[in-house]
Amino acid sequence: MSIDSSMVSYYAERAAEYERIYRKPERQADLRQLRNLVETEFSGTDVLEIACGTGYWTKVLARSAASVFAIDINEEALAIARSKPGNRQRVTFQRADAYALSMLPRRFTGGFSGFWWSHIPKAGLRSFLQGFHHALSSGAGVTFIDNAYVEGSSTPVSRTDEQGNTYQVRKLADGSTHEVRKNFPTKAELFAAVDGLATDVKVEFLQYYWILRYVSRMDA
Numbered sequence: 593m594s595i596d597s598s599m600v601s602y603y604a605e606r607a608a609e610y611e612r613i614y615r616k617p618e619r620q621a622d623l624r625q626l627r628n629l630v631e632t633e634f635s636g637t638d639v640l641e642i643a644c645g646t647g648y649w650t651k652v653l654a655r656s657a658a659s660v661f662a663i664d665i666n667e668e669a670l671a672i673a674r675s676k677p678g679n680r681q682r683v684t685f686q687r688a689d690a691y692a693l694s695m696l697p698r699r700f701t702g703g704f705s706g707f708w709w710s711h712i713p714k715a716g717l718r719s720f721l722q723g724f725h726h727a728l729s730s731g732a733g734v735t736f737i738d739n740a741y742v743e744g745s746s747t748p749v750s751r752t753d754e755q756g757n758t759y760q761v762r763k764l765a766d767g768s769t770h771e772v773r774k775n776f777p778t779k780a781e782l783f784a785a786v787d788g789l790a791t792d793v794k795v796e797f798l799q800y801y802w803i804l805r806y807v808s809r810m811d812a
């Protein structure tokens with residue numbers, strides 16, 4: 593899977609303003625629920641976090657995890673993540689590509705990623721998951737959280753490509769516009785994506801977000 597350079601530069605430019613999305617008033621009840629779940633789910637585990645961005649969720653993980661190893665492709669985002677006081681203890685940040693995790697030791701007892709799944713091309717989802725699971729110890733608990741599409745609240749989908757990936761045109765504070773792949777999987781698609789790779793699969797849709805939780809299979 594090759595790195596999507598337009599998406600990478602979009603998030604580099606957006607790093608400073610990224611966390612505004614976590615301030616939307618109507619989303620606070622859901623976000624509280626997600627923070628509680630993430631903190632509880634990873635208590636005492638050694639977590640690998642994929643695409644940590646500015647470290648919003650890293651900070652939540654660090655409240656209860658034994659350790660967090662958080663990767664992102666963008667130094668701009670990692671610099672913000674590293675500057676957060678809550679992220680200094682028990683957290684290691686490293687610049688790395690989510691599609692090339694084979695250099696990581698297979699030692700993590702938990703795997704987490706927030707708002708990354710939706711950016712993965714559908715055709716590359718399976719190989720991403722296999723690479724991710726390869727870095728986890730057998731039976732590791734995995735959680736993904738991401739956006740549900742909410743009419744009137746989500747940025748509208750601008751187009752769908754031949755593989756069924758959907759895109760949004762997004763505007764940054766400097767007025768620049770960027771087309772970003774953003775998929776909104778159904779519950780059935782989430783179950784299908786991890787079929788054969790996971791056990792104890794649970795999918796939950798809140799008003800604005802979805803949660804996928806499972807135990808990674810030792811042989812997958």
Ligand SMILES: C[S@@+](CC[C@H](N)C(=O)[O-])C[C@H]1O[C@@H](n2cnc3c(N)ncnc32)[C@H](O)[C@@H]1O
Pocket residue numbers: 595596599600603604642643644645646647648649663664665666669688689690691705706707708
């Ligand atoms: C929607 S943001 C999510 C950030 C953070 N997880 C959060 O929920 O606040 C997506 C992140 O993916 C990162 N990213 C894009 N391509 C990547 C890749 N190939 N490997 C690792 N991170 C990548 C971007 O730099 C960006 O920080």
